[in-house]
Each structure stands twice: as C-alpha cells, then as structure tokens.
Amino acid sequence: MNRPDAPELLAAARATLMNDVLPSVPEHLRYEVRMIASAMGIAAREAAAQSQAKVDLFSEVLPESMAAGSASPDDARRTIAAAIRAGVFDTPGAQQQKLRAVLAKTVYNALMISNPKAAQSSEGQRS
Amino acid sequence: MNMSQNSLASHQDIPEALQGWQRSLERYFSNVVLNGKATINAMKRLSGGAIQENWLLSVLVQGGDFAGENKWVLRTDSSSVVQVSMSRGHEYAVLKAVYEAGVQVPAPLWLCNDLDVIGREFFVMQAVSGTAAGHRLVKDDSLVPDRSALCRELGRNLAKLHAIRPPRESLAFLPAPETDPARSIIEQYLDFLDELPQAFPVIEWGLRWLHTNKPNPIESCLIHRDFRTGNFMVDRGSVSGILDWEFTAWGDWREDIGWLTAKCWRFGNNANVAGGIGGVSDLMAGYSDICPREISSEELRYWQVMAHVRWAIIAVQQAERHLSGQQHSLELALTGRLVPELEHNILTLIGDY
Numbered sequence: 001m002n003r004p005d006a007p008e009l010l011a012a013a014r015a016t017l018m019n020d021v022l023p024s025v026p027e028h029l030r031y032e033v034r035m036i037a038s039a040m041g042i043a044a045r046e047a048a049a050q051s052q053a054k055v056d057l058f059s060e061v062l063p064e065s066m067a068a069g070s071a072s073p074d075d076a077r078r079t080i081a082a083a084i085r086a087g088v089f090d091t092p093g094a095q096q097q098k099l100r101a102v103l104a105k106t107v108y109n110a111l112m113i114s115n116p117k118a119a120q121s122s123e124g125q126r127s
Numbered sequence: 128m129n130m131s132q133n134s135l136a137s138h139q140d141i142p143e144a145l146q147g148w149q150r151s152l153e154r155y156f157s158n159v160v161l162n163g164k165a166t167i168n169a170m171k172r173l174s175g176g177a178i179q180e181n182w183l184l185s186v187l188v189q190g191g192d193f194a195g196e197n198k199w200v201l202r203t204d205s206s207s208v209v210q211v212s213m214s215r216g217h218e219y220a221v222l223k224a225v226y227e228a229g230v231q232v233p234a235p236l237w238l239c240n241d242l243d244v245i246g247r248e249f250f251v252m253q254a255v256s257g258t259a260a261g262h263r264l265v266k267d268d269s270l271v272p273d274r275s276a277l278c279r280e281l282g283r284n285l286a287k288l289h290a291i292r293p294p295r296e297s298l299a300f301l302p303a304p305e306t307d308p309a310r311s312i313i314e315q316y317l318d319f320l321d322e323l324p325q326a327f328p329v330i331e332w333g334l335r336w337l338h339t340n341k342p343n344p345i346e347s348c349l350i351h352r353d354f355r356t357g358n359f360m361v362d363r364g365s366v367s368g369i370l371d372w373e374f375t376a377w378g379d380w381r382e383d384i385g386w387l388t389a390k391c392w393r394f395g396n397n398a399n400v401a402g403g404i405g406g407v408s409d410l411m412a413g414y415s416d417i418c419p420r421e422i423s424s425e426e427l428r429y430w431q432v433m434a435h436v437r438w439a440i441i442a443v444q445q446a447e448r449h450l451s452g453q454q455h456s457l458e459l460a461l462t463g464r465l466v467p468e469l470e471h472n473i474l475t476l477i478g479d480y
Contacts, residue, residue: 035457042464058328074325081326084335085317103329104474110467118468 010044045113057102061095062088141170148245152201155244156186159237163191173200178212179373180205183254200233203249212373216240217300219250221372224297225349229287231280233368257362259370264361265396265403272364278405280366281359281387282413289380290418291349304347304377312382312433313337319440323447329470330443333436336477340429350378355392356402384410384422385430390472391438391465432476439469 014037022033058076062083080099083089089096111119141149149167156165169185182201188194203215213221219238226232233252240248264270271277293304305311313334320327320334352374360367386392387410393403401410407427414420446463448454 032457035461039457039461042461077328078326080328081320081331084328084331087335089332090335090339099332100474103332107329107467107470107474111471114464114467118471 006047007044010040010047014040014044042114045116049109049113057106061099061102141167151244152184155239155241156188160188160191160193163188163193165193168196178205179203179215184251198254199236199251200254201249201251203245203247213375215248215250218373218375220297220300221375222250222252224291224295225288225369225372225375228291230284231366231369232372233370255360255362255368257360257367259357259360261355261357261392261394261403264356265394265399270361270364271404274399274405275409277361277364277366278401278409279413279416281401281404282410282415283417284359284366284369285351285354285380285383285387285410286414286417286420288351288354289348289383293347293349293377295349298349301375301377307341307344308347308378308382309337309341309344309433312378312437313341316436316440319444323443327439327443327466327470329473330436330439333432333439333470333473333477337429337433337436342426342429345379347377348380349375350380350383351375352378352382352386354383355387356394356404357392379430380420381422381426381430382433385427385432386434386437388427389431389434389438391435391469428476432473435469435472435476439466439473442466442469 017033017040018037022030022037025033058073058080062079084099089099108119149170153165153167156167157163166187166189167184168187169183171183173181173183180203182203184197184199184201186197186199188197202218216238219235222232222235226235233255236251236253238248238250239245242248258264258270316334320330351369351372353371354369358371359369384407387402388400388407390397393399396403399405400407407422411420411422442462442465445459446466449456449459449463
C-alpha cells in the first residue's frame, strides 16, 4: 500500500499551495490558484470515497430492466433517464417513492465529494 | 463581464500586441465622432467573458461633440471563439432597443461591421462605473447601503425590458416568439441532454417535473435570460448598467424572475432571495411601479426549477467541452463539479429532498 495515500498527498500539496505559494502569487493569478486548490480538494475526497464499496443504487429502482450485476453504472443511468422521460414514474406510488429516494441519495453522495458543505447543510434541513 | 477596474493609467498604456488596433481605431473614432480627432491614451482588457472580449478605452477627442476625455468599452468576439450566442451586430441592436425603452444599460455608441478596422465585428458603448462582483455585492453593505432600493430598481429595469413586445423590426433576427415558451425550452433541453455522452437522471427528473407542472403560456415579451447578480453594475448603491445581452430572446417574463432569484445566483446569501441582494417583494414592488404584476410562490418555484435545470445543463455542457478536448480549461472542468449542488437544489425545490 502506498503511504501517504492519494488523499493525504493531495492534502499536503494543497496546504503548501494555499499557505506558502498563494501569498506570493500576483493578483491576476490568484483565481487560478484557488481553482487548483479546489480541484485538488475534490480529487482527494473522490479518491477517498472510491475505497468505499460502490452501491449500484439505480439497479434497485428498475430491477427488471437491468440484469443484476451486468449493467455498468453508465448504462443504469441511461436506463433510468429514459424511463423518467417515458413517464414511467409519473404516477405517485411505491415506484416513484423509490426513484425519489435513490435520486436524493445519489445527489447526496456526489455532493459529499464536490461540495461537502452544501451536503451537510442539507442534512440539517432533512432532520 | 466585470468593469470594476476602471482606473486607467495616465501615461501611454497599450499592450504591444494592440499597437496595430490603436492606429486603425483612432482613424475609425476620428471618423465617427464627427469633426473631432481621436487619440487612444489607454486600452485595457476587462476581466471576465471567455466568449467576448471587452476593452476599456480611454480616448481623448479634440473638437466635435465628444470633445474631451472619453471612457468607452469596445466589445468584440474573442479571437478563439467557439460558441457564438449572438453576433455583436445583433447584440448592439438589442442594446439599442432596451436603451431606448429606458432600461439602464451602457449607452450604445457605434457598431462597426468593417473587418478592416480590427479584423472582427465590434461595437462601442459608454463605460459605466461601479462593480458587478456578485460575492461583494451580496455581503458588503457599503456597496449596497439600501438593499430594498436596489431591488426595486432592478424590478423597474426588468419591467421596462418586459414591456418590449414582438414584433420589432429592429429585432427581426431573434427567433420568432414561441406560443408556449416553457414547452419549447423543455424540448430544447431534452435535445441538449441527448447530445451528451452520459445520462443525467436528476436533471431528467427535473425536466419531467417541469413538463408535468407546466403553467399555461402567457404573452411573450423580450427577456434577458441572464439577468442575475454579476451581470449588473452597481455604483454607489444603485444600478449603473445591466450587462451581457447576448442571450436576449422572446419568452416568458417569469423566466427572468426565476433566474435572478434562483439559489444558485445568490452567492451564498440565501436569505436574500432576489439575487442575494434583497427580497422578492421589493423586486416586484419596483416592477409594479412600471407594470403592475404579481408572481405567485408556485410560479416562482416553477421558474426557479427551470433556472437550476438550465444552469445544470450549461454546466455539464461546459465540462464536456473540457473533457472532449475542445477547450482545455480548469474552470470548465470545475464547472462540471457544480452539477451536484444544482441537482440538489432541483430536488429540494420539487420536494424530493
């Protein structure tokens, strides 16, 4: 196993960039440095999340359309999107409830990586 | 576009690459100002705008109507233009139309189609002072001492814009008004999604909600389609100019209200629903000074969902431009990572979160 791992390396690099490099960067390049730091933060959180087990959330919603285990995450997203557009979930009921729960969960997972602050503030709203 | 840095050096301050522009522009200005002789003292590119370039010019005119020191902004397509929303000639026509309708915009001065001057079409407008920086305007009370007054002013500007109704001969280049703008927009966004290599179930669900909850169409008017904090200049607490008219179209006036009040354009100041600046009631009170109208909370919600769906689609398109190799850019790549937050806003608004 590589140590420090990818998130730890990125965190160290990001700290150097923000604490040591940024103060000496001319005004017209500071936005660029902040974008670099932001990209490094996102990449670090994503690298950390990938070690967690990936749950194929979408296959729960339309099990009959997706042979268990065979659909790639991309295929599953496409199948769900097409079903939404076809109106499969228009009627309130158990299937719509399931879709809504899965969409919310997917967004929450993505938000925890791209913008944890926004994800945490929504946690508060839901409780 | 940000024209906040408008203090020019008094000495000769012209980037070397533009020395060629300088002479031909001086000839051009000397010609259009009538009975004057123009000398460009400074020329500076303004920040913002990957598609358009905005140059702040300091031009000394001897004689004629413009005698004295003038601050003008020259707007032209960027040399590496990939996606053109509207030609500069068309944007100039829009600017003139809204200026004549009393909307606060930088006064349009001249349009130049002669490619011999700088090699591209451009127009020139009066420079306006102040700042457009959204993150400052929503937080810094010294920039906006009276938030409700600024909101009313924004509302009055929107109402004057929305008073422009089709048909308009000078705006004949705009796509004809749709009988049901919301339906046309939804169809267009579905087409955009189909062009992407991945599917976006949350955006799709948002569009489905917009489809099933679509309001009855109302009479079309001219709308800005990017009227938000960051696109208007504020000087000493009041509007000094509304910018960036390249997305203007015939449409539903409530779309502009939804865009301005959507959470994604409040720059973190979420309590101030109208663009992080202030309240919707002040915005609509100003609006009603010109044109008595109300927007219900249901209508507001509908058009805010529309705003987030639109911004989410633009964000995935921008990320795709980077990923496809069409335009390598860290900014475009990071824009793709805004999508989860926009999706979260969509789900929250439609009650799924």
